[in-house]
Amino acid sequence: MPKRFIQKKDSEIRPVACSEYNANLQIEILNIDITNLIEPVLDIGCGKKGNLVKFLQKHGIRATGIDRFTISKSNLTNADWLEFDFGTEKWGTVISNLGFSNHFIHHNLREDGDYANYAKKYMDILKSLKSGGSFHYAPNLPFVEIYLDKKQYMVRTYDIGDFDYQACVITKL
Numbered sequence: 001m002p003k004r005f006i007q008k009k010d011s012e013i014r015p016v017a018c019s020e021y022n023a024n025l026q027i028e029i030l031n032i033d034i035t036n037l038i039e040p041v042l043d044i045g046c047g048k049k050g051n052l053v054k055f056l057q058k059h060g061i062r063a064t065g066i067d068r069f070t071i072s073k074s075n076l077t078n079a080d081w082l083e084f085d086f087g088t089e090k091w092g093t094v095i096s097n098l099g100f101s102n103h104f105i106h107h108n109l110r111e112d113g114d115y116a117n118y119a120k121k122y123m124d125i126l127k128s129l130k131s132g133g134s135f136h137y138a139p140n141l142p143f144v145e146i147y148l149d150k151k152q153y154m155v156r157t158y159d160i161g162d163f164d165y166q167a168c169v170i171t172k173l
């Protein structure tokens, strides 16, 4: 498991932002090509409304989302990502915009953070990808990505405008 790379006092750590973004913006940030998405798609921390899930479904893509604040109906499920069973070699594409990785960073910085559980869940998410499938997320997690086995995973990162963090796409080889 990766070590925590920075220790900060809790008072120095910003709270995690909690807004929902439109589907087109998420697609652009996360380098998603909807004409070339491997199904099924899971959006982790999809937001209460599940904007991206609904957008993908409208385009005929099998997509589902989980969020702790959504109401379970059709393809949205009320669930905590730390308790969710992602399965094994189940998803063609996993997406998380300003969701799981943002909270992972927050917990990695907090003195009392649950970073070990986040690291374990991150590996569970990667195991849940089908061969050739990808996990698209932002912000990226450089302190974890450097430990991934290059024979098993291809890691690509992308700048996002002038932001000081990047988006990441991990593909299971």
Ligand SMILES: C[S@@+](CC[C@H](N)C(=O)[O-])C[C@H]1O[C@@H](n2cnc3c(N)ncnc32)[C@H](O)[C@@H]1O
Pocket: 017, 018, 019, 020, 021, 022, 026, 044, 045, 046, 047, 048, 051, 066, 067, 068, 069, 079, 080, 081, 082, 096, 097, 098, 099, 100, 103
């Ligand atoms: C910044 S919002 C982003 C929502 C969406 N991905 C978007 O880009 O519009 C982060 C989301 O993560 C969800 N979230 C936070 N902690 C969670 C947890 N432990 N399990 C499931 N969802 C969680 C929040 O409810 C919120 O909807």
